[in-house]
Amino acid sequence: MQTKRTALITGASSGLGVEYAKLFAADQHDVVLVARSEDKLRALAAELEQQGVRAHVYPADLSRAEAPRELFDALTRDGIRVDVLVNNAGLGYVSTFHASELRSELEMVQVNVTALTALTHLFLPGMVQQRYGRVLNIASTAAFQAGPGMSVYFATKAYVVSFSEGIAHELRGTGVTVTAHCPGATHTGFAAVAGAGDTLLFKGAVASADATARHGYLALRRGRTLSIHGLLNRLLYWGGLLTPRWLLTRITARMMK
Numbered sequence: 503m504q505t506k507r508t509a510l511i512t513g514a515s516s517g518l519g520v521e522y523a524k525l526f527a528a529d530q531h532d533v534v535l536v537a538r539s540e541d542k543l544r545a546l547a548a549e550l551e552q553q554g555v556r557a558h559v560y561p562a563d564l565s566r567a568e569a570p571r572e573l574f575d576a577l578t579r580d581g582i583r584v585d586v587l588v589n590n591a592g593l594g595y596v597s598t599f600h601a602s603e604l605r606s607e608l609e610m611v612q613v614n615v616t617a618l619t620a621l622t623h624l625f626l627p628g629m630v631q632q633r634y635g636r637v638l639n640i641a642s643t644a645a646f647q648a649g650p651g652m653s654v655y656f657a658t659k660a661y662v663v664s665f666s667e668g669i670a671h672e673l674r675g676t677g678v679t680v681t682a683h684c685p686g687a688t689h690t691g692f693a694a695v696a697g698a699g700d701t702l703l704f705k706g707a708v709a710s711a712d713a714t715a716r717h718g719y720l721a722l723r724r725g726r727t728l729s730i731h732g733l734l735n736r737l738l739y740w741g742g743l744l745t746p747r748w749l750l751t752r753i754t755a756r757m758m759k
């Protein structure tokens with residue numbers, strides 16, 4: 503019998519996902535931890551269970567098209583109801599598009615966009631039926647302009663914001679909220695995986711994973727639709743709305759050098 507609310511967190515083996523799992527466990531939610539690195543998930547689960555919550559480990563490779571359905575079916579079979587879905591798993595890839603590996607670009611789209619969409623579609627009906635649910639989609643400040651040198655990544659995050667805002671509106675009055683959280687550059691495994699560590703973006707002010715996740719967590723608790731972490735990032739967002747898109751693209755291209 504499930505007595506506590508349960509939060510499913512994708513990408514819970516590293517960076518922001520670990521922080522989200524800790525925040526939900528500290529708030530007495532059971533957690534479902536998803537990523538490919540099973541050993542890291544098991545170590546985190548053992549740590550979180552010391553707080554009196556249940557931490558379930560479901561290893562999954564979300565770049566496989568079947569993975570979201572398999573995960574949903576496994577949880578249904580095991581009788582685990584998901585009240586909060588945190589679509590956090592994601593990756594970037596620095597390269598000019600024409601010189602990039604198509605396989606890597608498409609894998610990124612699969613994880614950042616397709617799996618996030620599929621998981622949301624699978625878990626939302628149960629939330630609407632019980633008239634309670636929270637979805638936290640991790641986007642990025644990359645969502646608000648084109649990103650030469652990382653064009654596909656920036657486009658995936660624009661999708662996440664647009665998709666989240668659209669369904670958040672559809673779900674008004676249902677008891678289910680959807681939040682798109684937009685971190686700026688943050689200390690996690692992201693820059694190393696993306697090959698972005700030497701860019702100007704990651705040489706500037708880089709936030710801690712703990713502070714970034716906490717901001718997204720509060721936005722989810724408040725049912726905010728869009729949350730942008732950091733005063734500077736919010737100023738850049740507002741400034742960007744008044745800036746011609748061609749100029750924004752040029753400025754971003756410099757940041758990606």
Ligand SMILES: NC(=O)c1ccc[n+]([C@@H]2O[C@H](COP(=O)([O-])OP(=O)(O)OC[C@H]3O[C@@H](n4cnc5c(N)ncnc54)[C@H](OP(=O)(O)O)[C@@H]3O)[C@@H](O)[C@H]2O)c1
Nearest residue numbers: 513515516517518537538539564592642687688690691692
């Ligand atoms: N760090 C930043 O500067 C920054 C800024 C804006 C937005 N974000 C976004 O924040 C989210 C979290 O990233 P992070 O910064 O915490 O980076 P991270 O430390 O590299 O963590 C990424 C997580 O995604 C998981 N993941 C990657 N590919 C996967 C796959 N095929 N299947 C399942 N899980 C997969 C990884 O787990 P496994 O490798 O174990 O599978 C890992 O747990 C991402 O959506 C990212 O785009 C990050």
